Amino acid sequence: MIILKAEQIYKSYTDTRRRVEVIKGLDLEVAEGETVAIVGPSGAGKSTLLHVLGGIDVPDKGRVFLEGKDLYQMNDRDRSGVRNRDIGFVFQFYHLLPELSAIDNVLLPVFIKKNDSRRTPEMLEAGVAALKDVGLVNRMEHKPYQLSGGEQQRVAIARALMNRPRLVLCDEPTGNLDSATGGSIIELLMALNKKMGQAFVIVTHDEAVAVRCRKAIHMRDGVLVAG
C-alpha cells in the first residue's frame, strides 16, 4: 500500500530580484514500511522537498497525500495535527529543546497531543521504552548539552517515533556526525524500520546511507530520477 504520494509538485522561492524554481513537477510514491533515500547535491532542493512532503511548506502547485489524505486541502490546524501525530521528523542538527531532559524531549509530541506537559506514569513508561529502543535509557535525565551528537540524534529519533507515526522524514540525519557515529545512527534507523515497519524517507549526501535503503532516488533539476 502507498503511504505517501506526491503528485506534480512545484515550489519556487521569490526574493526581491529573482525567482528560483526549486521543485519542478516532481512525483514520488512511498510504500508502507519502505526505506527511500533521496540523494542530491547541496541546493538541489532536498530540504524543501522534505518540508513539502511533511506538511511544513505549502507547494505552489501539486498535491501530497498521506495515507490517502490530501495534506494541503486540510486547514492549518488539521495539518499541524497530522504533522505531530502521523509524521516523525529527524533533522541534521537534532532540534532538541535545550532546557528539557532527554525524556522530556522524547515526550514532547505526547505533551503537544494532550495539550498538557505533565508526565503521567503511562507516558513515562512509553518514553522510557522509546529511549530503550534507541539505546539511551541510562541518559534519561541528561540535558542535550550533556549528550554527544550521536546521543542527541538518538533522542531526536526516539522523539520522532513517540506517536508511532507510519512515516518518518529525515533530513541529513548523519550530516553532523563522524562516519562511525553516523553509521550507528543509520543502523539504528534500519533496525527500527525492521522492528516497527514505519516508512523512512531519508535525505542525504551520504552514499553510505543511500546504499542501506531499499531504494535510492536522485534529485536533479527539480525532479526525482531513479538512482
Ligand SMILES: Nc1ncnc2c1ncn2[C@@H]1O[C@H](COP(=O)(O)OP(=O)(O)OP(=O)(O)O)[C@@H](O)[C@H]1O
Ligand atoms: N526560504 C528561502 N528563500 C529563498 N530561497 C530559498 C529558501 N529556502 C531555500 N532556498 C533556495 O532553494 C534552493 C534549495 O534549497 P534546499 O535547502 O532545499 O537545498 P538542499 O538540497 O536541502 O541543500 P543542502 O544539501 O545544502 O541542505 C537553494 O538554492 C536555496 O538557496
Ligand SMILES: [Mg+2]
Ligand atoms: Mg538541506
